[in-house]
Amino acid sequence: MRIGVYVCHCGGNISDIVDVDEVAQFASHLPDVVVVRSISHMCSESGQKAIVDDVGEYRLDRVVVAACSPQFQGTTFEKTLLKAGLKPNMVEMANIREQSAWPHYEMPEKATEKAKVLTAMAVEKIRRAKPVERESMKIGKNVLVIGGGIAGIQASLDLANAGFNVFLVEKSPTIGGHMAQLSRTFPTEDCASCILTPKMADVAEHPNIHLLTYSEILEVSGSVGNFKVRIKMKPRYVDESRCTACRECEKVCPVSVPDEFNLGMTKRKAIYLPSSIATPHSHVIDADACLGIVPLRCGLCEQVCEANAINYDDMPKYINLDIDTIIVATGFDIFNAKLKPQYGYGKFQNVITALELERMIVEAAEGHIIRPIGKDIAFIQCVGSRDKQVGNLYCSRICCMYATKLASLLKRADPSRDIYIFYTDLRAYGKGFEEYYRNAQNLGIKFIRGRPGELMENPENKKVIVRVEDTLTRKIIEKEFDLVVLSVGLVPSKGTIEIAEMLKLPRSSDGFLKEAHPKFRPVDTPIEGIFVAGTAQGPKDIPDTVAQASAAAARAITLMNKGEFEMSPIKAIIDEEKCDGCGECIKHCPVDAIKMNGKAKINIPICKGCGACISSCPRDAIDLKIFSNDEIMAEIEAALKDKKAGEKRILIFADNICTYTLADGVGTAKMRYSSDAFIIRVPSSSRVTPKMMLKAFEMGADGIFLGECEEAVSPYPKTLKVIEENVKKVKDALSKAGIEPDRVQYSPFVTVMFPKFVNIANKMAEIANKYGNIPEEKRKKLNIVEVVE
Amino acid sequence: MTEVIHIEKKNVKFLQKVVELSGEEVTMCEQCGICTTSCPMAEEMDVSPAGIMRAVQIGDESVVESKAIWFCASCFTCTVRCPRGIDLAKVTEALRQLTLRKNVDHIDLDEVKKESLPAIALVSALRKFTG
Numbered sequence: 001m002r003i004g005v006y007v008c009h010c011g012g013n014i015s016d017i018v019d020v021d022e023v024a025q026f027a028s029h030l031p032d033v034v035v036v037r038s039i040s041h042m043c044s045e046s047g048q049k050a051i052v053d054d055v056g057e058y059r060l061d062r063v064v065v066a067a068c069s070p071q072f073q074g075t076t077f078e079k080t081l082l083k084a085g086l087k088p089n090m091v092e093m094a095n096i097r098e099q100s101a102w103p104h105y106e107m108p109e110k111a112t113e114k115a116k117v118l119t120a121m122a123v124e125k126i127r128r129a130k131p132v133e134r135e136s137m138k139i140g141k142n143v144l145v146i147g148g149g150i151a152g153i154q155a156s157l158d159l160a161n162a163g164f165n166v167f168l169v170e171k172s173p174t175i176g177g178h179m180a181q182l183s184r185t186f187p188t189e190d191c192a193s194c195i196l197t198p199k200m201a202d203v204a205e206h207p208n209i210h211l212l213t214y215s216e217i218l219e220v221s222g223s224v225g226n227f228k229v230r231i232k233m234k235p236r237y238v239d240e241s242r243c244t245a246c247r248e249c250e251k252v253c254p255v256s257v258p259d260e261f262n263l264g265m266t267k268r269k270a271i272y273l274p275s276s277i278a279t280p281h282s283h284v285i286d287a288d289a290c291l292g293i294v295p296l297r298c299g300l301c302e303q304v305c306e307a308n309a310i311n312y313d314d315m316p317k318y319i320n321l322d323i324d325t326i327i328v329a330t331g332f333d334i335f336n337a338k339l340k341p342q343y344g345y346g347k348f349q350n351v352i353t354a355l356e357l358e359r360m361i362v363e364a365a366e367g368h369i370i371r372p373i374g375k376d377i378a379f380i381q382c383v384g385s386r387d388k389q390v391g392n393l394y395c396s397r398i399c400c401m402y403a404t405k406l407a408s409l410l411k412r413a414d415p416s417r418d419i420y421i422f423y424t425d426l427r428a429y430g431k432g433f434e435e436y437y438r439n440a441q442n443l444g445i446k447f448i449r450g451r452p453g454e455l456m457e458n459p460e461n462k463k464v465i466v467r468v469e470d471t472l473t474r475k476i477i478e479k480e481f482d483l484v485v486l487s488v489g490l491v492p493s494k495g496t497i498e499i500a501e502m503l504k505l506p507r508s509s510d511g512f513l514k515e516a517h518p519k520f521r522p523v524d525t526p527i528e529g530i531f532v533a534g535t536a537q538g539p540k541d542i543p544d545t546v547a548q549a550s551a552a553a554a555r556a557i558t559l560m561n562k563g564e565f566e567m568s569p570i571k572a573i574i575d576e577e578k579c580d581g582c583g584e585c586i587k588h589c590p591v592d593a594i595k596m597n598g599k600a601k602i603n604i605p606i607c608k609g610c611g612a613c614i615s616s617c618p619r620d621a622i623d624l625k626i627f628s629n630d631e632i633m634a635e636i637e638a639a640l641k642d643k644k645a646g647e648k649r650i651l652i653f654a655d656n657i658c659t660y661t662l663a664d665g666v667g668t669a670k671m672r673y674s675s676d677a678f679i680i681r682v683p684s685s686s687r688v689t690p691k692m693m694l695k696a697f698e699m700g701a702d703g704i705f706l707g708e709c710e711e712a713v714s715p716y717p718k719t720l721k722v723i724e725e726n727v728k729k730v731k732d733a734l735s736k737a738g739i740e741p742d743r744v745q746y747s748p749f750v751t752v753m754f755p756k757f758v759n760i761a762n763k764m765a766e767i768a769n770k771y772g773n774i775p776e777e778k779r780k781k782l783n784i785v786e787v788v789e
Numbered sequence: 790m791t792e793v794i795h796i797e798k799k800n801v802k803f804l805q806k807v808v809e810l811s812g813e814e815v816t817m818c819e820q821c822g823i824c825t826t827s828c829p830m831a832e833e834m835d836v837s838p839a840g841i842m843r844a845v846q847i848g849d850e851s852v853v854e855s856k857a858i859w860f861c862a863s864c865f866t867c868t869v870r871c872p873r874g875i876d877l878a879k880v881t882e883a884l885r886q887l888t889l890r891k892n893v894d895h896i897d898l899d900e901v902k903k904e905s906l907p908a909i910a911l912v913s914a915l916r917k918f919t920g
């Protein structure tokens with residue numbers, strides 16, 4: 001083994017504080033090190049060239065760069081190694097800038113000492129590392145889009161236009177989703193169906209889109225590039241290709257049921273056209289409502305259908321698909337207003353929801369008056385949103401604007417109307433929204449800041465009495481209204497919840513689908529190859545929905561376009577000799593990447609490389625390919641090796657996403673923390689096993705801290721629980737050996753918690769100082785205490 | 790005339806005191822006014838329930854002198870409806886405690902003729918008007 005060590009000055013950033021020559025001198029005595037250089041800018045071309053040249057001249061097979069954070073320049077040096085003909089993981093960085101020169105700038109000597117230890121840790125780690133081949137996977141061009149609202153429509157069109165094969169599955173008999181039900185759309189007031197129908201027609205006609213309406217997903221298995229999907233197409237009993245939508249059948253059909261498209265305010269027949277803009281534009285028989293298909297009881301529609309479209313023998317069809325990527329666009333449901341009984345929805349005839357008003361307006365424009373709207377109209381905002389009493393803490397984001405829109409439409413249609421919007425905060429955040437709000441005020445719509453506690457019905461005229469505190473004048477206003485419109489919020493649709501369960505997609509605390517990272521991966525789900533778009537991810541308006549749908553399509557294309565994609569090299573591996581197939585690991589894996597086949601088998605594309613499974617294996621059969629047990633143990637050993645008596649060493653295991661980034665941020669901000677704290681980078685702290693921690697204590701660690709991403713931003717769901725369990729085991733073992741259990745702790749972080757990080761690093765050092773070093777006889781006991789399962 | 794309230798340390802202290810006594814995070818109130826129109830006594834009050842919450846938020850101590858806090862019937866309607874989950878009844882109780890803890894008797898038991906008040910009113914009066 002031949003290692004080259006390169007100590008970087010970072011143009012003074014490091015060398016003004018750390019004695020780089022001393023570090024280089026020290027490194028030259030480390031095992032297997034054959035070249036050491038101290039260079040002004042390692043990341044510069046000349047710095048990188050030095051590595052490439054040395055690999056050639058000294059036949060180096062491993063490289064350590066003692067410089068800045070691997071998160072900063074890691075990929076640079078990986079590329080350098082590729083150029084030099086080595087595997088990219090054969091370079092290790094010692095982060096002596098963010099973790100030593102900067103946070104300890106006031107104590108240059110300590111900073112130098114720490115830089116030496118960090119360098120030794122990196123050398124020891126790379127000595128245990130094995131060259132890892134980057135694996136690629138073949139991937140095809142088949143995309144499953146679930147849900148045919150505007151999100152699913154947009155994503156399908158983008159993908160299809162880019163030459164990908166789309167299977168669009170919609171559970172109802174037509175695509176269009178909620179947008180098809182709307183009147184006009186804020187803030188521009190274009191007619192919803194006028195802008196939607198061309199897109200719906202494009203979907204129906206596109207050669208690359210296979211439209212499967214009236215269909216449901218039965219089962220999804222496999223993983224990115226290799227999903228197996230089973231779909232059931234329900235029988236329509238009407239041949240789409242023949243039906244001319246002449247509506248003759250409706251005239252003879254004897255059965256009337258509530259029309260769901262009009263939210264039950266009108267009736268439809270058992271054979272019906274789902275809406276006037278239905279796509280596919282064909283009738284369908286509602287088998288539950290029909291008097292009887294098998295055996296046939298009525299048969300009237302068949303007799304009148306001149307197109308011969310009716311087929312009572314239609315059967316469900318089952319389809320199996322091989323799919324490469326999936327976009328979930330299963331949308332929202334409106335909040336069930338009956339859950340706020342104080343507003344009397346369903347009880348008072350003049351209290352309706354905003355979606356019902358949308359339908360009333362559309363129908364009226366087509367000459368069909370569902371019910372009179374009246375002159376005095378009130379909108380009540382935030383119904384089912386921002387309300388702890390119903391468990392929805394979030395703002396639904398669109399109801400302020402849709403109420404403003406509906407009020408404007410009604411006011412313009414009849415300026416003698418007196419319209420009030422009762423709100424708490426008016427959210428007009430989007431492009432053109434504030435102007436639209438101003439416009440509504442200009443029309444004479446009154447925005448009153450206050451929400452009513454309850455509504456009452458005048459028993460004589462059935463009008464609704466609204467009493468509300470105008471919180472700006474502190475007076476109670478009371479007025480009778482012809483119509484009260486509840487601005488109901490958005491909740492995840494039933495279909496969204498079902499699909500989340502089927503695909504094992506995590507949901508955030510608001511119940512909507514959780515994205516892989518709220519800032520940087522907003523349309524990825526934590527499962528590779530599955531994306532989310534539209535209101536399934538959270539309440540949003542049409543422009544945001546469409547933007548997200550295009551983004552999801554682009555993300556799917558990014559993955560599929562090259563025909564293969566490179567997987568992260570950080571993956572779990574099972575030692576088949578050791579594994580006895582007990583199945584413990586399965587329970588710990590947060591993404592179901594382990595299958596049992598006599599022995600445990602890792603599904604490589606699914607595995608996220610968190611390492612949560614490692615500590616669960618009673619036979620130590622699991623390891624990670626990068627950040628392996630050996631590598632981490634080597635780092636621990638090196639961190640503790642030259643510790644002098646009385647000196648303290650705290651090991652902070654930092655997950656690579658949150659805690660490590662946070663520590664870099666703290667360093668960059670030159671916030672000081674104890675120089676006794678040594679950071680060890682891991683993909684997730686759940687890969688740090690109780691055995692490792694106990695071994696570290698045995699070797700002289702004075703404290704151990706595990707940092708992990710907060711659940712909400714973590715790419716690995718549920719690892720915090722594994723960490724909690726592991727820490728508890730270590731605490732128990734420490735107690736048994738008579739060692740203070742608070743020497744080991746853990747905490748969730750997000751990348752901005754600077755003071756919290758500093759406090760914790762200092763607190764751990766303080767604890768160690770308070771207790772002193774762990775006496776040798778107690779440490780030895782750790783050897784024999786059992787890790788309690 | 791628009792009254793000016795100068796925010797000083799004592800305003801913050803007052804808020805802290807009420808939060809401490811009531812155990813309720815008064816700053817969480819979003820001033821929606823739901824409590825006011827839920828309150829059966831609101832029309833009798835010189836400051837509305839939501840107004841009381843606002844006064845406490847800005848540390849306006851004069852709210853302790855309001856009649857409203859004594860009108861609160863502790864019916865808890867506001868509490869079950871507050872969208873921020875604040876127990877307002879506890880806040881008004883805390884404000885009453887601020888007066889009660891001054892140890893001034895507003896009712897002299899000896900002067901109350903036993904039959905003149907219904908028993909429940911007597912108990913309530915003792916709770917509210919006696920420190």
Ligand SMILES: Cc1cc2nc3c(=O)[nH]c(=O)nc-3n(C[C@H](O)[C@H](O)[C@H](O)COP(=O)(O)OP(=O)(O)OC[C@H]3O[C@@H](n4cnc5c(N)ncnc54)[C@H](O)[C@@H]3O)c2cc1C
Nearest residue numbers: 147149150151171177178185186331332495534535541542
């Ligand atoms: C009253 C009201 C007024 C509005 N006004 C405006 C406005 O003026 N301007 C504006 O920009 N926005 C407005 N919006 C918001 C707008 O409706 C949404 O932004 C948009 O419809 C979201 O589209 P989507 O595709 O995400 O969801 P949806 O429209 O809900 O579509 C989801 C689709 O997925 C299907 N589906 C669900 N589950 C499954 C499953 N498991 N399998 C197969 N298919 C499934 C559903 O049947 C549906 O067709 C309004 C919303 C409301 C409630």
Ligand code: SF4
Nearest residue numbers: 243244246247249305
């Ligand atoms: S099913 Fe036949 S009768 Fe009914 S609308 Fe279609 S073509 Fe007309």
Ligand code: SF4
Nearest residue numbers: 382385395396399400
């Ligand atoms: S958008 Fe407006 S009405 Fe809707 S929840 Fe948010 S604040 Fe309330």
Ligand code: SF4
Nearest residue numbers: 589607608610611613
């Ligand atoms: S627990 Fe983590 S490392 Fe182990 S198989 Fe699952 S995803 Fe991979």
Ligand code: SF4
Nearest residue numbers: 818819821822824871
């Ligand atoms: S109901 Fe709650 S949030 Fe609303 S004003 Fe009253 S105390 Fe504040």
